Amino acid sequence: MAEISLARALNRALSDALADDPDVLVYGEDVGALGGVFRVTDGLAAAFGEDRCFDSPLAEAAIVGTAVGMAMYGQRPVVEMQFDAFALPAFEQVVSHVAKMRNRTRGRVELPLVIRVPYGGGIGAVEHHSDSSEAYFTHTPGLRVVTPATPADGYSMLREAIECPDPVVFLEPKRRYWATAELDLPARTEPMDRAVVRRAGGDVTLIAYGPMVATALEAAEAGRREGRDIEVVDLRSLAPFDEETVVSSVRRTGRAVVVHEASTFGGYGAEVAARVTERCFHYLEAPVLRVGGLDIPYPPPKLEEYHLPGVDRILDAVDRLQWESEWVEGSADGRSTRQHTGVGA
Amino acid sequence: MKRTDGSAGSAPPLPSQEPIRLVDPGGNRVGEGLHPTPEPGTLLALLRAMIIGRRFDRQAGALARQGRLAVYPSSHGQEACQVGGVLALADDDWLFPTYRDCVALVTRGVDPVEVLTLLRGDWHSGYDPESHRCAPQCTPLATNASHAVGLTYAARRKGRDTAALVLMGDGATSEGDAHEAYNFAAVWNTPVVFLIQNNRWAISVPLEKQSAAPTLAHKAIGYGMRGYNVDGNDAAAVHSVVSQALAEARAGGGPAIVEAQTYRLDPHTNSDDPQRYRDDAEVEFWRARDPITRLEALLRGEGRLDDAELERVGAEAERLAADVRERLDGADGLDPEDLFSHVYATAPAMLRRQRQELLDEMRRG
Numbered sequence: 001m002a003e004i005s006l007a008r009a010l011n012r013a014l015s016d017a018l019a020d021d022p023d024v025l026v027y028g029e030d031v032g033a034l035g036g037v038f039r040v041t042d043g044l045a046a047a048f049g050e051d052r053c054f055d056s057p058l059a060e061a062a063i064v065g066t067a068v069g070m071a072m073y074g075q076r077p078v079v080e081m082q083f084d085a086f087a088l089p090a091f092e093q094v095v096s097h098v099a100k101m102r103n104r105t106r107g108r109v110e111l112p113l114v115i116r117v118p119y120g121g122g123i124g125a126v127e128h129h130s131d132s133s134e135a136y137f138t139h140t141p142g143l144r145v146v147t148p149a150t151p152a153d154g155y156s157m158l159r160e161a162i163e164c165p166d167p168v169v170f171l172e173p174k175r176r177y178w179a180t181a182e183l184d185l186p187a188r189t190e191p192m193d194r195a196v197v198r199r200a201g202g203d204v205t206l207i208a209y210g211p212m213v214a215t216a217l218e219a220a221e222a223g224r225r226e227g228r229d230i231e232v233v234d235l236r237s238l239a240p241f242d243e244e245t246v247v248s249s250v251r252r253t254g255r256a257v258v259v260h261e262a263s264t265f266g267g268y269g270a271e272v273a274a275r276v277t278e279r280c281f282h283y284l285e286a287p288v289l290r291v292g293g294l295d296i297p298y299p300p301p302k303l304e305e306y307h308l309p310g311v312d313r314i315l316d317a318v319d320r321l322q323w324e325s326e327w328v329e330g331s332a333d334g335r336s337t338r339q340h341t342g343v344g345a
Numbered sequence: 346m347k348r349t350d351g352s353a354g355s356a357p358p359l360p361s362q363e364p365i366r367l368v369d370p371g372g373n374r375v376g377e378g379l380h381p382t383p384e385p386g387t388l389l390a391l392l393r394a395m396i397i398g399r400r401f402d403r404q405a406g407a408l409a410r411q412g413r414l415a416v417y418p419s420s421h422g423q424e425a426c427q428v429g430g431v432l433a434l435a436d437d438d439w440l441f442p443t444y445r446d447c448v449a450l451v452t453r454g455v456d457p458v459e460v461l462t463l464l465r466g467d468w469h470s471g472y473d474p475e476s477h478r479c480a481p482q483c484t485p486l487a488t489n490a491s492h493a494v495g496l497t498y499a500a501r502r503k504g505r506d507t508a509a510l511v512l513m514g515d516g517a518t519s520e521g522d523a524h525e526a527y528n529f530a531a532v533w534n535t536p537v538v539f540l541i542q543n544n545r546w547a548i549s550v551p552l553e554k555q556s557a558a559p560t561l562a563h564k565a566i567g568y569g570m571r572g573y574n575v576d577g578n579d580a581a582a583v584h585s586v587v588s589q590a591l592a593e594a595r596a597g598g599g600p601a602i603v604e605a606q607t608y609r610l611d612p613h614t615n616s617d618d619p620q621r622y623r624d625d626a627e628v629e630f631w632r633a634r635d636p637i638t639r640l641e642a643l644l645r646g647e648g649r650l651d652d653a654e655l656e657r658v659g660a661e662a663e664r665l666a667a668d669v670r671e672r673l674d675g676a677d678g679l680d681p682e683d684l685f686s687h688v689y690a691t692a693p694a695m696l697r698r699q700r701q702e703l704l705d706e707m708r709r710g
Contacts, residue, residue, distance in 0.1 A: 069495025
């Protein structure tokens with residue numbers, strides 16, 4: 001076992017995929033000699049040569065567009081969008097071509113390509129470097145959208161994404177790049193399209209993904225000290241959505257809070273909340289709540305702590321889930337008096 | 346071409362302001378120069394494909410007016426570009442057409458009924474791209490240009506000398522995707538020829554509101570590519586220049602832009618009203634420069650074409666039109682279940698459930 005970071009696990013996944021399949025190609029901006037701005041592609045160009053891992057000109061739409069053409073000719077390109085907001089120029093390619101090619105050709109042309117997108121905040125970056133754009137992608141049928149929360153999943157899910165016959169938008173939680181785990185690689189975890197229960201609990205289900213899984217686990221631990229038995233589900237795959245795992249958890253606990261960094265309004269959490277409500281209505285003790293970022297453009301780094309959901313905001317939401325004991329004790333809306341840095345979602 | 350000191354590298358020559366022409370509108374051979382006129386057999390093949398293409402185009406337009414196609418964007422007047430370009434391709438090469446390139450697809454050998462599937466409205470791409478080496482017709486302008494760059498890059502990795510022909514219009518050259526594709530193709534030195542059918546109008550917007558470039562072929566120079574300005578109603582010239590550009594690209598000479606000067610004689614589609622934006626006089630000017638009559642005059646004048654041959658080609662074109670009329674009527678076995686079959690390699694649970702719900706809904710009527 002060794003201490004392996006998420007960034008390192010992703011690097012190893014790319015390296016092993018390049019070694020195993022001569023059709024795998026890795027390219028994008030600064031992924032060659034530099035190894036990517038987050039060093040996820042570190043050493044790949046040196047190990048596999050310019051033919052397999054290379055710098056492209058700077059244009060995200062063409063990076064994805066050329067990947068479409070390469071996949072049409074039997075390659076398995078893995079392209080990097082340097083930062084979430086920089087993936088937006090490629091959005092038309094992703095929506096109009098990547099997501100639709102299989103369908104519009106009645107299954108005759110498939111595009112086994114992976115678009116890696118470092119996403120989310122919490123690293124003190126200046127504007128356009130901290131966005132959470134998952135809902136744009138999950139609203140597009142034909143795409144698989146996945147996001148690992150742990151180094152083991154980082155390795156396993158990226159290998160699976162590269163092997164997948166469908167195009168995959170692979171969202172990497174950049175604030176967790178340096179988080180480590182004791183791990184032996186190669187490792188395969190649960191299938192990429194399955195959610196997993198990261199922590200079992202009986203009172204309430206926190207539904208989180210990517211960067212917020214660690215925060216939800218922290219909240220669950222803090223909640224335990226306050227007498228709450230909190231379950232944490234890591235979605236892993238945002239599209240398709242593993243409804244069964246989530247529904248079975250919420251039917252057991254009777255309460256649910258969806259947590260993500262992205263702005264709450266129209267966000268991915270709204271979809272999860274709606275589905276959980278549709279499937280679990282008679283099991284629910286309280287409305288499904290969402291804890292997300294504020295409905296503002298991503299703030300400057302010195303203010304991002306107020307935007308991003310933290311342990312306090314998650315536990316405040318848990319407190320608002322109409323616990324019978326608190327109806328007796330007082331506050332009509334069930335709000336706690338816990339001090340927190342932001343606003344309730 | 347590596348320039349680290351800011352000095353200019355060796356640049357390709359500027360495209361000529363006057364379009365390259367091998368056959369004049371009167372059907373006379375003119376200026377061979379650097380570009381050889383195709384052999385008589387090729388000229389006959391070009392003429393035959395243009396006649397068949399035009400008949401197909403007229404038939405499709407009629408079907409649209411009858412409501413049997415949802416819409417039809419006409420190729421009328423642009424046959425020399427589409428036929429000249431496509432017949433320059435080798436069998437293994439790939440074609441990347443737009444919605445206005447139905448004649449190009451028919452020329453490539455795609456079943457005309459399958460070509461019209463998109464416009465009939467029963468599926469987005471009716472033909473198999475792999476078996477014809479034709480990408481699906483692209484509607485968002487210039488977005489398939491980078492696909493051609495990636496595809497030829499991949500082909501080279503696999504040791505093949507596959508080239509690609511991207512068809513695009515004058516309006517599409519204003520899109521960012523066109524710029525990005527030109528640049529990637531040039532930097533990666535992939536064998537792609539971008540054939541710009543400059544038909545003067547992007548729906549209602551004329552060329553002078555689209556570009557301030559001396560010619561659209563001049564755009565090639567900034568990317569370090571070769572650019573050719575060619576008479577787009579001269580099938581011999583289009584075929585010769587595209588063939589040469591493909592051969593050079595295949596030999597490692599890099600991609601090229603070929604701008605073909607032509608004209609869209611018909612409305613943008615059957616639902617467009619060109620009276621609102623252009624004069625009849627301009628249309629008549631271009632009608633007199635018809636690509637078919639020009640090549641026909643040359644071949645007749647040189648004794649390589651007689652009435653009997655023209656009748657044979659005409660009859661072939663009529664058979665094709667009749668076949669399209671007949672087969673387009675037949676219901677193509679549309680199955681609503683298909684809506685769920687090709688979204689992913691394997692339908693996820695959510696889609697399987699929706700499919701069942703739709704089937705239940707249909708049973709209830």
